[in-house]
Amino acid sequence: MKNLKLVAARPDSSRSVIDVMGVKFGKDFVVIAGPCSVETERQTIETAIAVKKAGANMLRGGAFKPRTSPYAFQGLGLKGLKFLDKAKRETGLPIVTEVVDTRDVSWVGEYADVLQIGARNMQNFSLLREAGKSGKPILLKRGMYSTLEEWLNCAEYILAEGNPNVILCERGIRTFETYTRNTLDLSMIPAVLKESHLPILVDPSHGTGILSMIEPMSLAAMIAGADGLEIEVHIDPPSALSDKDQQLTVAQFEKLMRKLEKTRIFCANLKAMDETMDGDTTANDGKSSGRRDSAEGKESVERERELNPFIDAVD
Amino acid sequence: MKNLKLVAARPDSSRSVIDVMGVKFGKDFVVIAGPCSVETERQTIETAIAVKKAGANMLRGGAFKPRTSPYAFQGLGLKGLKFLDKAKRETGLPIVTEVVDTRDVSWVGEYADVLQIGARNMQNFSLLREAGKSGKPILLKRGMYSTLEEWLNCAEYILAEGNPNVILCERGIRTFETYTRNTLDLSMIPAVLKESHLPILVDPSHGTGILSMIEPMSLAAMIAGADGLEIEVHIDPPSALSDKDQQLTVAQFEKLMRKLEKTRIFCANLKAMDETMDGDTTANDGKSSGRRDSAEGKESVERERELNPFIDAVD
């Protein structure tokens, strides 16, 4: 992973912790929940209260919506930001909302606690620089066509402007498969943990586009090591102005949160096993397997490929 | 999912259980482990003993290896099958091995307990038919370029010949991302559970091609509902004749198995929560969320898309 100076994993493997009003990305498992789009004051506040009660750590909601067609609902803009602000004062939940224009970064940043840069703008380098200059925490989604290397370079744009507060979010890539809306690439969790010190979230809502997949993919993301989730929740999905088929009801979200909480504790236990088991194995074994996994893993694959291009997929 | 007659999910949601010498796919969580290629008698038997001891349920090993280049190691053929047979007699582990030629199905079937059809042959329809006629349990890997619909239709080819014993295995698809060898598509687990009654395994070894990803992807597959795993294990990976950089050492496999065992129990508890929680919520809520998730989910998405094509990815 060349050309990464600020984003690359640290020699001591320590990871960034990004504190947003006490919510600690990279340390705690963070759940960001809320509607796809901010639609009405009531919808925003009721959703905020409900997701907070269910255990969410942060509220999401789009005021500026990138849409395929110019004739689709484009978001409420400033009005939407004000609804989010009201919901924040009501619940104490910090706000994540998308910004899509360099001219909006500073004023939207007055309403948002975290600015989201969406998949379509991942390589909008002007926006990345402006986001860097703002100093605000940035949630940087992976472009639907972007490699890990390109994605991390986009984070590098932000850090290069002096802003270390970048949170990555895998949200599915575009492939030939049309059954799901995108192909959620959970391998990016261990990949980011290996290549960077930045926190990595997963968005199973856009990543699958299928309601019944959100729970299994959320649990899978957690156990694979993700630092959190971004999930769409709506008080009345059928009436939603966008993404109506992939937003959880409040009841579904509550159920998911109870499972996530149980799984979170289990994952801590599982992690504790690592230390015990590493103690079990002889120092020699431990070291050698450790070395293969982390430091040398990818490099040796690459070296090997150079020598013999036919170490190929055989099953 | 049109044209599926025998493979499609049953009205009562019951699932197929495929019993291979007491190993019950679709009921128990099954771990198939072993080397990419069968190389020597010692390697095969030692690996078999080791993976058995670690808790594996079945032994894998390739005697016929599809390779990109005609000049790469192509497998030991019959000699390899005999080593597998010896390993089976030594350990009692049933054998999974790939078949690549219609002419080999019947005689390879005398050595194998499960015949594997690999990614490159997924749409080798003659081979599918022959596999169907053989009556042997078939492990059908997803083609690296294949949609869910095409994959299930390939299973349909086998069932249409009167052989109901098909086990599906997701092993990653080909995308633009080159960091991983393939993009492991874990969303296929809930997808198959919804669309079919057949068991669904995951192969994290070929699915990622990166040693350090095998554990997190294995745990993720399990919690997402997979019926089992197929994992490459080698007694001495650096000396392997194929896939040397993605095969676990025995020590690494043992560690993984201990985590999987713990996770298996946890998943059972998590599933038990479903029943409790479904009891908690009012009958109405339970039903409606249920209906949305399963029966109506995809259909309503499709209906919606027809009406409004711009319910589009917005983040």
Add this chain to the structure above:
Amino acid sequence: MKNLKLVAARPDSSRSVIDVMGVKFGKDFVVIAGPCSVETERQTIETAIAVKKAGANMLRGGAFKPRTSPYAFQGLGLKGLKFLDKAKRETGLPIVTEVVDTRDVSWVGEYADVLQIGARNMQNFSLLREAGKSGKPILLKRGMYSTLEEWLNCAEYILAEGNPNVILCERGIRTFETYTRNTLDLSMIPAVLKESHLPILVDPSHGTGILSMIEPMSLAAMIAGADGLEIEVHIDPPSALSDKDQQLTVAQFEKLMRKLEKTRIFCANLKAMDETMDGDTTANDGKSSGRRDSAEGKESVERERELNPFIDAVD
């Protein structure tokens, strides 16, 4: 192709002609040539003089360069625009240059005759709207991950702001194939001609990234019906600050232009054959084949697919 109001093909099949200082997109075959990046005054002016002499109709050159890494050369900005302006005054060639920030549209528009929106910003909807408001001719490149439908909807964003002057440019999509830099999708030429009235260019330089492919792909684009080409030419490719391996030398460009000129005349003759041949065939035949090709073509495919999903790729 739903939701297209202004961009969709007209009932009478007439096509837009966009006149830029006498260069008529949609009527004449237009060749835009010039360096990837504007680097020095000398380089810009010498290239302009050379491509003009060779027959180019317009000068391209990037002053704002979207680059994967923040540490790569990012373009000269205003200084670069001034070099382009000088080259324009020297040669009379109109200027095409990329704009990457909503804040720059109006002032960059004072130097550019055509504003280019690059692949990475294709779905930067704020930029599209600003481009629409500017009234300037816009060269809209296809995103490397974008479907025809999404691309045309992006053009619709510009037209919806009252600016009818949009020129489309196919520049390759991202696929699994890594031999070429992108996969140049020449089928988009007949596709755009069928679905829209807007001019369609092809960029073989980015579309292939391989010097020796530029000539065959340029000729292919012309005979397939493209309205023009955008080609990278540099007076000294090895010294270029970007894309050094895909920029033509002046000598190579001259040779290409001579072939294109010959081919242009041939294509006019070939087109004339259509009328003669349509006269040859009986009215009945002519009509029926005509109807199949244009009006009903796609629709009947779609209707068919609904009825029978297995009209599938069989070779």
Add this chain to the structure above:
Amino acid sequence: MKNLKLVAARPDSSRSVIDVMGVKFGKDFVVIAGPCSVETERQTIETAIAVKKAGANMLRGGAFKPRTSPYAFQGLGLKGLKFLDKAKRETGLPIVTEVVDTRDVSWVGEYADVLQIGARNMQNFSLLREAGKSGKPILLKRGMYSTLEEWLNCAEYILAEGNPNVILCERGIRTFETYTRNTLDLSMIPAVLKESHLPILVDPSHGTGILSMIEPMSLAAMIAGADGLEIEVHIDPPSALSDKDQQLTVAQFEKLMRKLEKTRIFCANLKAMDETMDGDTTANDGKSSGRRDSAEGKESVERERELNPFIDAVD
């Protein structure tokens, strides 16, 4: 392009000529035409007579059809081969037909003059070896998911068995774009011409799946340097049992052939320009541009990429 011994371009750039009953692949421009599937004796013979009259050099027709669903029409098998044989005796046209099973290679080879290996079987290595042993000319289609390197390695399998008579055929790859059935990758024409001595055809019927694209893509393939085309023609497309929406009528095929004939002559003239122009430029220029294009082109790109990964797509 490593590991290619027999398939790689020759030092003297000479190309293979494969003579099938006087039809010279790699020397003459060859048009293979005929129905997707052989359906009836009348359909086969009438189509053969019509395409022969229009100028086709060879007859295609599927007797064994790989189909996504087991319940779709699978071809007539031996009966179909007999119809093809009758059509051959009637018209003198050599026959190309697909073989899908190792057990069928020898007996199908008694009816076929060229054996086709379809996209789905491109990496059916057993079939490739059997095809190699047969000695018959083999038309090897590119897999819809296959890189150039993999494709050429598949040809290597056939040559490695002592059969030098391989004809390559690009037929479109699978991408995210669903407007066309596949994405026809015409850049494979110059790529194959550079990397191999084998003839390269293009199949615009499967490559686009859209009737109105067949003419422009055929002309584009020819001018880009293809050695021929494989095109689906049916005497009554609406009644076809497969691919009914992409098969040309006889009248459409005749029209296309007249244009191709005209274009063939033009291309010869265009090629003659090369020699004249190469004489024009100074020896120095000629050599240096020559060297960049061919011998050093790809290598220098690769060397460059190693040094600086950010010579990246900027438009």
